[in-house]
Amino acid sequence: MSLEYVTYEKKGKTAVLTLNRPDKHNALNEPLLTDFDAALKAAEEDTEIGVVVIKGAGKSFCAGYDLNGDETSDPAYDWRNKPMMHDLYTRQARRQDRIENLAKFPKPTIAQIQGQCLEGGCSIMMACDFAYAVEDAIFGDPSVRMGMCTDLPLWYYLIGIKRAKELLLTGRTIDAQEAQRIGMISKAVSANEIEAEVEKMVQVLLASPTDSLRNNREAFHAALDSRGLSAGFRFAKDMRVFSVLQRPGSRPREFNFFETRDQKGFKAACEEMNAPFKKIGY
């Protein structure tokens, strides 16, 4: 199938989905997400496909939701535009559902990470069963430094409350070694090993009986739901909407990301936001 922002390849029994906006570090916007949904649906419905691999074209896996400020970003998430709550709920519900459905996808999923794996990109990765990353990949949610609340309950379930709080209350990013150590990803590997590492796991999964994989994975999903994961997605959606409606950064003495971006550009705004943290090693 031919899509503009996600490449869909069928390699034997593997569907390989590659996010394809490399000039923007595969930042997520509506056109890309629409293609992503179509690609996932195709992988789900093709009975010959046993495993799904998700990658990013170019230097990074995915830098998160597009906040560039040009027409490719989502206006509802732009505080200048005073969004309708109704609009935000609708949009956020779609984002949440996408991640939740990926976390409960009927076939096993593997994320292959290089470069930036941030915010929405980190969500996609955490929703996959397995994640392999090149050693210098970086993970985290810098949008908390802009004033936003996370929309992902999986932080708690994957890495535990202490580490989840540390990362979300500082906006710190971590490398693949630390991500592996704390259980956020399966394994950190060198750039020339990663293809082979992913392929190894693909073969393991394809060698397992379909019903067995499904049975086991559904058991985990059911257990997590009984531990509140569904409620977690629901609540995190509300918190995210609330945090956007709050228009953070508009308070005195607080850094205003959007204002700075409009005056100086996206890159400069990110640098200015991170500078005081960088100064103390965060």
Added chain:
Amino acid sequence: MSYEFIIYEKEGKIARITMNVPKKHNPLGKPMMREIVAAMEDAAEDREIKVVVIKGAGKSFSSGHDIPKIGMDIELGPEYAGKRPPAKLLIERDEWLKEEFYQYVYTYAKPTIAQVHGYCIYGGNNFQLCCDITIAAEDSQFKPKGDTIVTIASYMPADTWSTAFGPRHLGVKMDGKIAEKWGIVNKAVPLEQLEEEVEKMARAVALMPDDSLNMNKKCLNSMMEFDGLEAAWNTTHIAHAMGTHQRIRSDEFNIFKTRADQGASAAIKSRQRKR
């Protein structure tokens, strides 16, 4: 307000609470806990303060709720001294701990950072688990040194927060490095770097937007609630209350008898030597 059991300081955006009964390794009795809460309330209302650091004076963070009195509780009144208190009163005591202290700390609106060194055991460990982020000295002890013997069922559902591995931690030596590995603390550093690491962390948190801190903490705490935290508190009250009904066989080490015969330090020391 003047404090008898703690030192309370504010500096810029950071408030610091130091538990201050160093001779006894800062045990968490009711007066100490009340002062901690009072100081935290002040920090909550002070618009300047963004983050609260909690630490212990002297050699340790905290030895927990009065160890010499394990199995009994003099706060129940002198008529109960030496006697096994009824379950109702034990459970009430635990509910006080939960509502007036532990839940106050863990639902606190502003971020908390525990700075741990030395002993951080029993109630002390519960306390640091209720804080958002913990940095510990590598040689801090989360179980009494050498202790691999379990006594009263741990009060603390907080244990269940970071120990999805359940009873596997029982009897395992737990210093700062091991605690870091298991996710019970965020980071373990050499003791001489502890102060500086906590300072850096506090400053990073203080740079964050107010709403972000408030909302992300609330969001993550809610995940624990959805995961059954409130129910877990209640189940551990029962387990804890049952602890007074433990019987020790004649061929087993009996900390209660040793404490009665030789005093608390001897009991704790001899428990260690048994290993």
